[in-house]
Amino acid sequence: MKKKIKIKINGKINKIDDKTKLSDLVKNLKVPLKKVAIELNREIVDKKNLNRINLKVNDKIEIVHFIGGG
Amino acid sequence: MKKDNLIISKKKFNSRLIVGTGKYKSMSECAKAIKISGADIVTVAVRRVNITDKKKPLLMDYIDPKKITYLPNTAGCFNSDEALRTLRLAREIGGWKLVKLEVLGDKKNLFPEMIETLKSTEILTKEGFKVMVYCNDDPLMAKRLENVGAAAIMPLAAPIGSGLGILNKVNIQIIRNQTKLPLIIDAGLGQASDATIAMELGCDGVLVNTAIAKAKNPFEMARAFRNAVIAGRQSFLSGRIEKKIMGSASSPKKGII
Numbered sequence: 284m285k286k287k288i289k290i291k292i293n294g295k296i297n298k299i300d301d302k303t304k305l306s307d308l309v310k311n312l313k314v315p316l317k318k319v320a321i322e323l324n325r326e327i328v329d330k331k332n333l334n335r336i337n338l339k340v341n342d343k344i345e346i347v348h349f350i351g352g353g
Numbered sequence: 354m355k356k357d358n359l360i361i362s363k364k365k366f367n368s369r370l371i372v373g374t375g376k377y378k379s380m381s382e383c384a385k386a387i388k389i390s391g392a393d394i395v396t397v398a399v400r401r402v403n404i405t406d407k408k409k410p411l412l413m414d415y416i417d418p419k420k421i422t423y424l425p426n427t428a429g430c431f432n433s434d435e436a437l438r439t440l441r442l443a444r445e446i447g448g449w450k451l452v453k454l455e456v457l458g459d460k461k462n463l464f465p466e467m468i469e470t471l472k473s474t475e476i477l478t479k480e481g482f483k484v485m486v487y488c489n490d491d492p493l494m495a496k497r498l499e500n501v502g503a504a505a506i507m508p509l510a511a512p513i514g515s516g517l518g519i520l521n522k523v524n525i526q527i528i529r530n531q532t533k534l535p536l537i538i539d540a541g542l543g544q545a546s547d548a549t550i551a552m553e554l555g556c557d558g559v560l561v562n563t564a565i566a567k568a569k570n571p572f573e574m575a576r577a578f579r580n581a582v583i584a585g586r587q588s589f590l591s592g593r594i595e596k597k598i599m600g601s602a603s604s605p606k607k608g609i610i
Contacts, residue, residue, distance in 0.1 A: 293401040314457050318413050319402055320445035325438075342415050347442050349412050350607065351383055352398025352428050353373030353513070353540075353562035 288340040299338065306333035312346075319348045357586065359558050362451060362483040362504045362534050364422075366393040370554070370582045371424065371537065373562025374412065384415040386565055390575035394422045396453055396560065398429070399439050399446075408539040417581065418447065424485065426453040431466065440477060446496040451504070452477070453488040453539075463513040463540075467494050473502065478502035487539050490524040492531060499534055503531050507560065510551065511541025514563040522554060529555040545574070545581035552585025555595070 286301040292312075299308060305328065309316065320327045322345040323336065338344075358365040372392040377383035380424050387395055395416060403409050408423065416423075423445030427436040433456065440452045454473055458466030465488055477484045478501060485505040495506045510530060511517035519525060529536055538551040539560040548559045561578055568574035 293404060312404060313407050314404070315411070318411060318446065320399075321444040322442065327441060330445075345442075346404065347399050347446075349397040349423060349425065349443075349446065350400045351374035351377060351380070351412060352400075352426055352526050353377040353396055353560075 285336050288338070290338055290340070290342040290344065292344045293346060302337045302339075304334050305336040305338060305344075308338065308344075309333060309346075314346055321346050357590070359535065361485065364451070366422070367392045367587060368389075368579070369558040370548070370578055371396065371558055371560040372565060372575070372578075373560065374416065374427075375562055376566035380410050380412065380415040382571060383566070386571045387416060387421065388574040389579070390392055390423070390565065390571050391579045394424050395583070396424045396426045396428075396562070403472050404557070422451065423447075423449060424451060424453050425449050426487075427455050429457075429471075430455065431457050433469045433476070436469070436473045437476060437544075440482060440560070444482070449485045450481060451485070453485045453487060453507070465489055465509070471497055474498055474503050475501040478504075485535075485537070490521050490528065493522060493529045496531060499532055500536045505536065505537055505557075506532060507537045507539035508573050509540040510538050510547065513540040515541050516543025516564060517541055518543055519550055519554070522550070525556065545577035548578050548581040549585035549588070552582055553589050555589055558582070 287298045288301045289296055289298055316330055324343050359369045370390055370392050371394040372390050373396045374388055376381050398475040422478040426438045430436040430439055436456050443449050456466045456469040457463050474484050474486050483504040484502045485507055487507045488494055490508040492501050535557040537560055542548055542561050542564050551559050562572045565571050565574045
Protein backbone atom coordinates (compact mmCIF):
# COMPACT_ATOMS: atom_id res chain seq x y z
CA MET A 284 0.00 0.00 0.00
CA LYS A 285 1.17 3.49 -0.86
CA LYS A 286 2.21 5.88 1.86
CA LYS A 287 -0.44 8.49 2.65
CA ILE A 288 0.33 12.13 3.28
CA LYS A 289 -1.69 15.03 4.63
CA ILE A 290 -2.18 18.12 2.49
CA LYS A 291 -4.55 21.06 2.71
CA ILE A 292 -6.97 21.81 -0.10
CA ASN A 293 -8.91 25.06 0.23
CA GLY A 294 -8.21 25.13 3.94
CA LYS A 295 -9.31 21.53 4.64
CA ILE A 296 -6.99 18.63 5.47
CA ASN A 297 -7.03 15.81 2.92
CA LYS A 298 -5.17 12.50 2.90
CA ILE A 299 -3.71 11.52 -0.44
CA ASP A 300 -1.09 9.10 -1.76
CA ASP A 301 2.46 10.35 -1.42
CA LYS A 302 3.84 11.84 -4.63
CA THR A 303 0.40 12.22 -6.20
CA LYS A 304 0.70 14.48 -9.21
CA LEU A 305 -1.18 17.75 -8.96
CA SER A 306 -2.77 16.98 -12.32
CA ASP A 307 -4.18 13.69 -10.94
CA LEU A 308 -5.51 15.39 -7.82
CA VAL A 309 -7.31 18.02 -9.87
CA LYS A 310 -8.70 15.30 -12.11
CA ASN A 311 -9.97 13.29 -9.13
CA LEU A 312 -11.63 16.38 -7.69
CA LYS A 313 -13.32 16.94 -11.08
CA VAL A 314 -12.23 20.55 -11.12
CA PRO A 315 -13.14 22.33 -14.38
CA LEU A 316 -9.59 23.45 -15.19
CA LYS A 317 -10.53 26.20 -17.61
CA LYS A 318 -12.61 27.95 -14.97
CA VAL A 319 -10.20 27.92 -12.05
CA ALA A 320 -6.81 29.12 -10.86
CA ILE A 321 -4.57 27.03 -8.65
CA GLU A 322 -2.11 28.09 -6.02
CA LEU A 323 0.43 25.76 -4.42
CA ASN A 324 2.01 27.07 -1.21
CA ARG A 325 1.09 30.64 -2.11
CA GLU A 326 2.51 30.44 -5.63
CA ILE A 327 0.31 30.40 -8.70
CA VAL A 328 0.74 27.20 -10.69
CA ASP A 329 0.86 27.36 -14.47
CA LYS A 330 -1.96 25.01 -15.46
CA LYS A 331 0.24 23.58 -18.23
CA ASN A 332 2.67 22.26 -15.65
CA LEU A 333 0.29 20.40 -13.34
CA ASN A 334 1.65 16.98 -14.32
CA ARG A 335 5.18 18.03 -13.40
CA ILE A 336 4.32 18.66 -9.78
CA ASN A 337 4.44 15.86 -7.21
CA LEU A 338 2.62 16.77 -4.04
CA LYS A 339 4.41 16.42 -0.73
CA VAL A 340 3.43 16.45 2.90
CA ASN A 341 1.87 19.68 4.24
CA ASP A 342 1.41 21.21 0.79
CA LYS A 343 -1.27 23.87 0.75
CA ILE A 344 -3.42 24.08 -2.35
CA GLU A 345 -5.95 26.75 -3.16
CA ILE A 346 -8.36 26.27 -6.04
CA VAL A 347 -10.43 29.36 -6.82
CA HIS A 348 -13.01 30.47 -9.34
CA PHE A 349 -15.38 33.34 -9.99
CA ILE A 350 -18.58 33.73 -8.04
CA GLY A 351 -21.16 36.47 -7.79
CA GLY A 352 -19.83 39.67 -6.25
CA GLY A 353 -20.16 43.42 -6.32
CA MET B 354 -26.59 61.23 -32.02
CA LYS B 355 -23.18 59.75 -32.77
CA LYS B 356 -22.04 56.62 -31.00
CA ASP B 357 -21.40 57.42 -27.37
CA ASN B 358 -19.40 54.52 -26.00
CA LEU B 359 -17.87 54.07 -22.62
CA ILE B 360 -14.14 53.63 -23.24
CA ILE B 361 -11.90 52.05 -20.62
CA SER B 362 -8.26 51.33 -21.47
CA LYS B 363 -9.04 51.70 -25.18
CA LYS B 364 -11.83 49.11 -24.97
CA LYS B 365 -15.30 50.23 -26.05
CA PHE B 366 -18.48 49.32 -24.24
CA ASN B 367 -22.02 50.13 -25.33
CA SER B 368 -23.56 50.37 -21.89
CA ARG B 369 -22.50 52.82 -19.19
CA LEU B 370 -24.08 50.65 -16.54
CA ILE B 371 -21.83 48.12 -14.83
CA VAL B 372 -23.58 45.65 -12.56
CA GLY B 373 -22.45 43.45 -9.72
CA THR B 374 -23.37 39.76 -9.61
CA GLY B 375 -23.64 39.36 -5.83
CA LYS B 376 -26.62 39.11 -3.46
CA TYR B 377 -29.09 37.59 -5.96
CA LYS B 378 -31.43 34.80 -4.90
CA SER B 379 -30.10 32.52 -7.61
CA MET B 380 -27.72 32.43 -10.54
CA SER B 381 -30.59 32.42 -12.99
CA GLU B 382 -32.14 35.51 -11.38
CA CYS B 383 -28.75 37.21 -11.58
CA ALA B 384 -28.28 36.28 -15.25
CA LYS B 385 -31.75 37.52 -16.18
CA ALA B 386 -31.34 40.83 -14.34
CA ILE B 387 -27.99 41.42 -16.08
CA LYS B 388 -29.55 40.76 -19.45
CA ILE B 389 -32.34 43.24 -18.79
CA SER B 390 -29.89 45.84 -17.46
CA GLY B 391 -28.06 45.80 -20.79
CA ALA B 392 -24.71 45.86 -18.97
CA ASP B 393 -21.59 44.85 -20.92
CA ILE B 394 -19.45 44.56 -17.80
CA VAL B 395 -20.18 42.62 -14.61
CA THR B 396 -18.12 42.48 -11.45
CA VAL B 397 -17.26 39.06 -10.05
CA ALA B 398 -15.54 37.85 -6.90
CA VAL B 399 -12.74 35.29 -6.56
CA ARG B 400 -13.46 32.56 -4.03
CA ARG B 401 -12.57 28.97 -3.20
CA VAL B 402 -14.13 26.25 -5.34
CA ASN B 403 -16.46 24.00 -3.37
CA ILE B 404 -14.62 20.75 -3.88
CA THR B 405 -17.06 18.63 -1.90
CA ASP B 406 -20.23 19.70 -3.73
CA LYS B 407 -19.44 19.42 -7.42
CA LYS B 408 -23.04 19.93 -8.46
CA LYS B 409 -23.04 23.55 -7.30
CA PRO B 410 -23.75 25.76 -10.30
CA LEU B 411 -20.88 27.85 -11.65
CA LEU B 412 -21.24 31.53 -12.51
CA MET B 413 -19.58 30.97 -15.87
CA ASP B 414 -22.33 28.51 -16.80
CA TYR B 415 -24.89 31.30 -16.43
CA ILE B 416 -22.99 34.37 -17.59
CA ASP B 417 -20.81 33.73 -20.62
CA PRO B 418 -17.48 35.56 -20.23
CA LYS B 419 -17.18 35.62 -24.02
CA LYS B 420 -20.31 37.76 -24.27
CA ILE B 421 -20.04 39.85 -21.11
CA THR B 422 -16.82 41.32 -19.77
CA TYR B 423 -15.96 39.91 -16.36
CA LEU B 424 -14.45 42.48 -14.05
CA PRO B 425 -12.78 40.53 -11.25
CA ASN B 426 -12.83 42.39 -7.97
CA THR B 427 -11.02 42.16 -4.67
CA ALA B 428 -14.07 42.48 -2.45
CA GLY B 429 -13.31 41.24 1.04
CA CYS B 430 -9.63 42.21 0.89
CA PHE B 431 -8.37 44.40 3.70
CA ASN B 432 -4.76 44.92 2.65
CA SER B 433 -2.60 45.22 -0.42
CA ASP B 434 -1.16 41.69 -0.21
CA GLU B 435 -4.62 40.08 -0.19
CA ALA B 436 -5.76 42.25 -3.09
CA LEU B 437 -2.69 41.50 -5.19
CA ARG B 438 -2.98 37.78 -4.52
CA THR B 439 -6.65 37.81 -5.51
CA LEU B 440 -6.16 39.66 -8.78
CA ARG B 441 -3.14 37.61 -9.82
CA LEU B 442 -5.30 34.51 -9.34
CA ALA B 443 -8.12 36.14 -11.29
CA ARG B 444 -5.77 36.80 -14.18
CA GLU B 445 -4.67 33.17 -14.07
CA ILE B 446 -8.25 31.91 -14.46
CA GLY B 447 -8.49 33.30 -17.93
CA GLY B 448 -6.28 36.21 -18.76
CA TRP B 449 -8.26 38.99 -17.11
CA LYS B 450 -6.27 42.21 -17.04
CA LEU B 451 -9.10 44.67 -16.55
CA VAL B 452 -9.83 44.47 -12.84
CA LYS B 453 -11.59 46.26 -10.03
CA LEU B 454 -9.42 47.01 -7.04
CA GLU B 455 -11.24 47.35 -3.75
CA VAL B 456 -9.24 47.38 -0.53
CA LEU B 457 -11.46 47.92 2.46
CA GLY B 458 -10.41 49.57 5.70
CA ASP B 459 -13.33 49.10 8.04
CA LYS B 460 -15.67 46.13 8.39
CA LYS B 461 -18.66 48.24 9.39
CA ASN B 462 -18.69 51.19 7.03
CA LEU B 463 -16.72 49.36 4.29
CA PHE B 464 -14.86 52.53 3.40
CA PRO B 465 -11.80 52.00 1.23
CA GLU B 466 -8.35 51.90 2.85
CA MET B 467 -6.80 54.44 0.53
CA ILE B 468 -3.11 54.05 1.46
CA GLU B 469 -3.24 50.32 0.66
CA THR B 470 -5.38 51.04 -2.40
CA LEU B 471 -2.84 53.51 -3.78
CA LYS B 472 0.04 51.10 -3.15
CA SER B 473 -1.82 48.24 -4.85
CA THR B 474 -2.81 50.36 -7.85
CA GLU B 475 0.82 51.20 -8.50
CA ILE B 476 2.04 47.60 -8.24
CA LEU B 477 -0.79 46.16 -10.34
CA THR B 478 -0.35 48.77 -13.05
CA LYS B 479 3.36 47.91 -13.26
CA GLU B 480 2.38 44.25 -13.65
CA GLY B 481 0.26 45.13 -16.68
CA PHE B 482 -3.17 45.20 -15.06
CA LYS B 483 -5.72 47.83 -16.06
CA VAL B 484 -6.96 48.86 -12.67
CA MET B 485 -10.38 50.37 -12.05
CA VAL B 486 -10.11 51.67 -8.53
CA TYR B 487 -12.83 51.84 -5.90
CA CYS B 488 -11.98 54.88 -3.81
CA ASN B 489 -13.44 57.51 -1.55
CA ASP B 490 -14.72 60.76 -3.01
CA ASP B 491 -11.54 62.68 -2.22
CA PRO B 492 -10.25 64.69 -5.21
CA LEU B 493 -6.67 64.65 -3.91
CA MET B 494 -6.61 60.89 -3.59
CA ALA B 495 -8.26 60.53 -7.00
CA LYS B 496 -5.43 62.58 -8.47
CA ARG B 497 -2.83 60.40 -6.82
CA LEU B 498 -4.49 57.27 -8.19
CA GLU B 499 -4.41 58.82 -11.64
CA ASN B 500 -0.72 59.64 -11.22
CA VAL B 501 0.16 56.01 -10.49
CA GLY B 502 -1.69 54.76 -13.56
CA ALA B 503 -5.28 53.90 -12.61
CA ALA B 504 -7.45 52.95 -15.62
CA ALA B 505 -10.61 54.36 -14.04
CA ILE B 506 -11.51 56.27 -10.91
CA MET B 507 -14.48 54.79 -9.07
CA PRO B 508 -15.48 56.89 -6.09
CA LEU B 509 -18.25 55.76 -3.79
CA ALA B 510 -21.57 57.58 -3.72
CA ALA B 511 -22.11 56.33 -0.16
CA PRO B 512 -21.10 53.21 1.82
CA ILE B 513 -21.38 49.93 -0.11
CA GLY B 514 -24.90 48.56 0.00
CA SER B 515 -26.27 51.58 1.89
CA GLY B 516 -28.59 52.85 -0.84
CA LEU B 517 -28.08 56.45 0.25
CA GLY B 518 -27.28 57.87 -3.18
CA ILE B 519 -24.58 60.45 -3.89
CA LEU B 520 -23.72 62.13 -0.59
CA ASN B 521 -21.16 64.60 -1.86
CA LYS B 522 -22.00 65.89 -5.31
CA VAL B 523 -19.47 68.71 -5.06
CA ASN B 524 -16.56 66.32 -4.60
CA ILE B 525 -17.72 64.20 -7.51
CA GLN B 526 -17.91 67.31 -9.66
CA ILE B 527 -14.42 68.41 -8.62
CA ILE B 528 -13.06 64.96 -9.50
CA ARG B 529 -14.92 65.14 -12.84
CA ASN B 530 -13.38 68.49 -13.66
CA GLN B 531 -9.85 67.41 -12.87
CA THR B 532 -9.66 64.08 -14.70
CA LYS B 533 -10.11 62.76 -18.21
CA LEU B 534 -10.02 59.18 -16.92
CA PRO B 535 -13.28 57.26 -16.89
CA LEU B 536 -15.13 58.30 -13.73
CA ILE B 537 -17.55 55.70 -12.50
CA ILE B 538 -19.70 55.97 -9.40
CA ASP B 539 -19.25 52.76 -7.47
CA ALA B 540 -21.32 51.79 -4.45
CA GLY B 541 -24.10 53.34 -2.42
CA LEU B 542 -26.78 53.96 -5.03
CA GLY B 543 -30.31 53.09 -3.95
CA GLN B 544 -32.66 53.85 -6.80
CA ALA B 545 -32.62 54.59 -10.51
CA SER B 546 -32.69 58.37 -10.10
CA ASP B 547 -29.38 58.19 -8.19
CA ALA B 548 -27.81 56.84 -11.36
CA THR B 549 -29.31 59.65 -13.41
CA ILE B 550 -27.82 62.21 -11.01
CA ALA B 551 -24.40 60.58 -11.30
CA MET B 552 -24.57 60.72 -15.08
CA GLU B 553 -25.80 64.33 -15.02
CA LEU B 554 -22.76 65.25 -12.95
CA GLY B 555 -20.71 64.08 -15.92
CA CYS B 556 -19.70 60.65 -14.69
CA ASP B 557 -18.86 58.13 -17.41
CA GLY B 558 -20.78 55.31 -15.81
CA VAL B 559 -22.19 53.77 -12.66
CA LEU B 560 -21.64 50.47 -10.93
CA VAL B 561 -24.67 49.01 -9.18
CA ASN B 562 -25.22 45.78 -7.33
CA THR B 563 -27.36 45.85 -4.18
CA ALA B 564 -29.91 48.37 -5.50
CA ILE B 565 -30.84 45.93 -8.26
CA ALA B 566 -30.21 42.57 -6.57
CA LYS B 567 -32.13 43.45 -3.40
CA ALA B 568 -35.00 45.38 -5.00
CA LYS B 569 -38.40 43.73 -4.55
CA ASN B 570 -38.43 43.26 -8.30
CA PRO B 571 -34.82 43.01 -9.47
CA PHE B 572 -35.78 42.69 -13.14
CA GLU B 573 -37.80 45.90 -13.27
CA MET B 574 -35.14 47.69 -11.21
CA ALA B 575 -32.50 46.49 -13.70
CA ARG B 576 -34.60 48.01 -16.49
CA ALA B 577 -35.07 51.22 -14.49
CA PHE B 578 -31.31 51.60 -13.97
CA ARG B 579 -30.68 50.93 -17.64
CA ASN B 580 -33.06 53.72 -18.60
CA ALA B 581 -31.86 56.02 -15.83
CA VAL B 582 -28.25 55.82 -16.99
CA ILE B 583 -29.25 56.56 -20.59
CA ALA B 584 -31.47 59.46 -19.48
CA GLY B 585 -28.76 60.94 -17.28
CA ARG B 586 -26.16 60.71 -20.02
CA GLN B 587 -28.46 62.32 -22.58
CA SER B 588 -29.33 65.07 -20.11
CA PHE B 589 -25.63 65.72 -19.43
CA LEU B 590 -24.74 65.86 -23.12
CA SER B 591 -27.67 68.15 -23.88
CA GLY B 592 -26.37 70.95 -21.66
CA ARG B 593 -28.75 71.93 -18.89
CA ILE B 594 -30.16 75.45 -18.41
CA GLU B 595 -28.68 77.80 -15.88
CA LYS B 596 -30.21 77.87 -12.42
CA LYS B 597 -32.04 81.11 -11.58
CA ILE B 598 -33.66 82.36 -8.42
CA MET B 599 -36.54 84.16 -10.16
CA GLY B 600 -39.21 82.76 -12.45
CA SER B 601 -39.03 82.95 -16.23
CA ALA B 602 -42.38 82.48 -18.02
CA SER B 603 -42.55 79.80 -20.68
CA SER B 604 -45.32 81.46 -22.71
CA PRO B 605 -44.73 84.74 -24.63
CA LYS B 606 -46.15 87.93 -23.12
CA LYS B 607 -47.02 89.36 -26.53
CA GLY B 608 -50.60 88.81 -27.62
CA ILE B 609 -52.04 88.26 -24.17
CA ILE B 610 -55.83 88.91 -24.33
